[in-house]
Amino acid sequence: MSEAFMELFDIKEVFEQNSRQRILMGTPKRSPDEIVVINRFYRDETFDESLYLLLKRSLKNLVHIENTVSELIVVTAYPEGAPLAALIESPRLLPSDRMKLAEFYLEQAAAYEGLPPAIQLLLIDLNQFVVQDTGLEPKELIVLDRGFNPKQEPSAVTKKLSGVLNQILKPEVAAYEEFESDGIRNLITGLTVGAIATISAARGTFAGLMASSERVSGTIHTPAPEGTATTTAESGAAESGAAASERSVNTPPKTTRFESDHNASGGMGTGAAVLGAAAVGAAALGASAGGAAPGGATAPGSAGKVSGTANGDSRTGAIGIELDNLFISEEPAKRSSPPRKKTVKKRQFKWIAWLLLIAVACLVLFGIFNILTGLFVRKAPVARFETQIDNGTYNFINKSTISGSDNKLTQISWRIEKDGTELLSSDEFDLTVSFKNEGKYKVTLMVKDRYRWSSAYSQVMEHELSEGAVIPSAEGEPVTVSETDDPLSGIKTSNVSANVSYDEKISRTGTSSLKLDMTDSDQAQLSLDGLAVSRSTALSFWMKSSETDRVILTVFGYDDNGLKFTKKLTLMPQSTANWEMVTIQSNYDGITSMKLQFSAPGTILWLDNFELAAFK
16 A cells, blocks of 8 residues: 555455455544545556546545556545435335436436446446435445456446336336326337437436426426425415314325425435335334434434424324435325326226236136037047158158147157067158168057047058169169279169169269269169178268259168168258268167168269278
């Protein structure tokens, strides 16, 4: 700590310490009864000479500021009072009081506008403000926690401001006039979306709303002379006769919206007294906040006025606390708007609520009726499928039916068995499989609609293996290919479609490649047999395409028991001039054969250099 700093303050305790700062609580040597916060910021790109000048100009509670080689030391007075966050939760706050609090808040927040956005976000937080006899006082306690981000954007400030104003004004709860509610919502929305980009702009917009509110509420009153209480008790005294006097004594004081803005007779009441008026248990809350003591005693140093009596009036049942243009009363909050208008609105909302409740009940009953009808009246769904065989591949097309226009299938269950052993189950709508071994396979389908399952529907497929195919040349004649030039590298094939042939004109290496001509068909396929594919091996080959359109490759993997996996790949050739490598990896061990099914209508593919290799 610098020598000049040590001469001014005594350190009492450490309040907070982190990687960016050290916060101490202390007292001035000349005024040991006061409390100050000594904030020692470690110098970095944020806390530098420019921030020193900005803080010196912006902080309201600044007592001392010092700029050293390694630290920026900021000392601020620590105000005590009732938290603003507690006051705004009081159900007894009038809408006019909330607008006045928002006006005070924006006035103080605007003072921080020149600071970096990250510092502004800390200072405009709702918890930074307390209520004192002089109004709203900022704590200006800058704590740089782990969430502190020095690179905050200005838009974050306006979003934060919109949230605080929404908490103070509560436009969805407080009974504002319609134009006031619209203005408040437009202000909060403008801050949220960035249409209102600065605190000053928000303050100016709100000032215009306040002016409009005053013009609509009534003629602007001249503030009453000091020492004169502008309550309804005084206006009642102007009436003639004992009845008027009695009415003024026995009737709790009421204030209109505008009168509450202008009947202050000196200073804002203590924050503790405000909380006492805003919540049940005024004495307990006042004592905890350092304000009014139990029994109605006023805390030392409090400049607020408890106006439960006025001009010798000994009325009980209503306590008023004047807060520098605010008036908070123990009686329920009331507005000066015409009672008829309020009554009509409440009656309308009440009928609307009843209508909505009846509508919801009708919908619930209708839903229950539909469920019961579906269970006891509707017919169960009927499971059916058709079988299409294409080059050894079985396509099972779901043709199941349901009853009711508002009904639909919700679950599908396929099951394939051989000799009583389940080989495959699937929840696909349609099913496509290939069988490696000969035999009889039982295919069963069940479906469920919104209400129940269908009966099982089955078909038995008798599968026979086709003989090994001989791949012809491109001209249609069988061709003899040496093992070194064979594009299949000696891999045996079967189930070869008619549009697959050897092409001796185009190859990547050697003298020929496999040609898959799909100019007049949608698919081409071949099976590769005698493989030994595991999780650590992969099948790869090189491909060339006559088009750059996508190619759908479906791979069926088989082990000794039948179909083990199905994998679909989408290949996108980059050009028609280059060969591109395709790699197929297995997720299973013991794969002995693979069926490759290519789909690229209007395209010719050339395949070469098939290879089965291990990888890590």
